[in-house]
Amino acid sequence: MSEAAPVMDPIHQFHIKVLAPLSIGGVDASFTNASLFMVVILAVIAFLMIVGTSGEHIIPNRLQTLAEMAYEFVASMIRQTAGDAGMRFFPFVFSVFMFVFFSNLIGLIPYTFTVTSQIIVTFAFSATIILLVLGYGFYKHGTHFLRLFVPSGVSPLLLPFIVLIEIISFAARPISLSVRLFGNMLAGHITLKIFGAFVVMLAGAGAYALLAPLPFIGIILLTAFELLVAFLQAYVFAILTCVYLNDAIHPGH
């Protein structure tokens, strides 16, 4: 039973393992496998961007093409959703997009750890984004920023309800933003793991071994699908960041 447990435990992959215990002022700041993979993600992104932009060839090589594509993609996304004024947030949105994208992508490699499958990571991201929106909105527009919660053209009778609803829907943003990314990653990885367990169980079950290739084909298709989800979720996360930042730049629609 104890040998079978790791195969059958689809949650096992999300366990945080402490690699180097560390405690700063009573706060547990140990270096874990999550921290390790964050460092790996940062290293991959830094490698891509630094090496990719160091050549500056007129005819770009592969790395430079990748770096330029990433830049163009995020830049056009920001211009479309938040206008040219949004470009001042380019470094932030680009960092968020690249980190989420690469953590989703690296998490798909077997035996790796998916940083974005931890709700605290995604929630820290979305809380930072919402705090940035609030901070920039109040800094830029002062109390005028509160007009965001007061849509124009609503009858005064309904206004208190609409304002309350707007405030609740604003407060729901960080939660929906973080839960969506976390849920997609968690569900995808659990599904992959369970299909993998099916293969092992069927292969070891006598005559039923004939059925074992079926979930295996499923895994192949699911992996391709997860690749799409990895990109789409990073894209959705980044584009919603732009939409929310747009509210801070132009409140009151």
Added chain:
Amino acid sequence: MQDKSDDADELKARLARLANDLQAQRGAVDDETARKAEADLTDKGLGQAMSLGFRVLSEFVAGTVVGAVLGWQLDAWLGTSPVFLILFLGLGVAAGFWNVYRLAVGPQGRRGR
């Protein structure tokens, strides 16, 4: 003298033609990018549809949950259980529906602006 004014006329005509061509070219490029953007929005198929579905789900659930938690905490704070819980649960559901509605009409509203 005659030659020079001919040259100037010809130059003007060429400039006008160039401006026309540039205009046409720019219009064509704009059309193409607009069409491409449209295709990008509609043409991603299953993945796009699923991510939209997930967005609708999470917006709705988050609105409801935030409303309920706000009401619950207000009740706990003011000792008026369950008045605020009921009120804010209703408001949260309304906020969830409002978010979903905005998600559905969003692109058109933005285009109209």
